[in-house]
Amino acid sequence: MINVLMILTSATVWTQKDGRQRPSGFWAEEFIAPHQHFSGAGARITIATPGGLPAVVDALSLSxxxxxxxxxxxxxFARYLEGCAQALRAPMRIEDVVVADHDVVFVPGGHGPMQDLAVNPSVGRVLTTALAAPxxxxxxxxxxxAAFLAAGDAxxxxxxxxxxxxxxxxxxxQVGLAANAPWLLEDRLRDAGARFEQGGAWQPHVVVDGNLVTGQNPLAAGAVAREVMALASRIAA
Structure with a gap:
């Protein structure tokens, strides 16, 4: 059985450049599509957040x-989240995660990760350790x-x-959030040294680099999950 650790944000707001607090959380489709695929493939899923705080869905993603x-x-989406309610209310503490217990580390988006996961040392520890293991x-x-930014510095x-x-x-x-964003994710990843590959806007673009799989936007969530399970199954074999 493949063991999947899903790291979710516990942030409920995203602090804007002008100091306003924009409601946030995790993006529904980016959690649900992978969770469905992992579950359907027979994986064991563990959800973890900073401090074990509840993971809250961004209400906008359910509009x-x-x-x-x-x-x-x-x-x-709403029905699926109801079925996951207990796991989302009482996730594991990321601080207590033992990387050896998991085959896959998966981070859904939403703007919440830019608030907390990007600066969390325990998230950085988990990602650094997992990435170094082929x-x-x-x-x-x-x-x-954004969680990747916690895994060291430039x-x-x-x-x-x-x-x-x-x-x-x-x-x-295009979604009207760049002007008041405290920083832009693409810029931060490029500046840190990523080889950033951009697909067309709102296309399900996926990049696979060794044991690293990334998707550009919510439309890529299902495709990323499929790539992840295919890769994890080949490694396990």
Whole structure:
């Protein structure tokens, strides 16, 4: 059985450049699509957050407007989250995670990770340890890659030189959030030394670099999960 650790943000706000607190959390589709795929493939899933605090969904990600007006999709998301409610209310503390117990480390996005995961030393420890082990898989989607920034610095960053994608400056601009963002994820990853690869805006772009799998935006969440399980299964074999 493949053991998957899903690291979720426990942030409920994202501090803007002007000091305002924008409601945030994890993005529904980026958690649900992978969780469904991992569960369907028979994986054992552990959810962890900083301090073991509850993981809260970004309400915007459950709006029809954020899902192309598809109310049936939104209702399905809501039902799925209800089934995960206990695990989301009482996750494991990331500080207590033993990396050896997990085959996959997966970070869903939403703007929440830019608030807490990007600066959490325990998140950095888990990601650094897992990435250095060729028999483990590290993956993230959209703004989940903000967690990578906790894995060292520009002089000793664990992900330096690795190929990856993430939510782009163009996409952040198109959703109207770039101007008041304290920093942009694409810029930070490039500056830290990532080999950033950008697909078309709002396309399900996925990059696989060894044991690292990344997706550009919510539309890539399912594809990333499939790549992760295929890679983890090959490694396990």
């Amino acid at each position: 029809p407007e954020a899902n192309h007006g598809d109310t049936a999709k939104v209702e399905g 028999f483990k898989v590290v993956a993230a989607v959209c703004h989940g890659q 002089q000793g960053w664990a992900f330096k030189g690795r190929r990856m994608t993430a939510f782009t400056n163009d996409e952040e601009t």
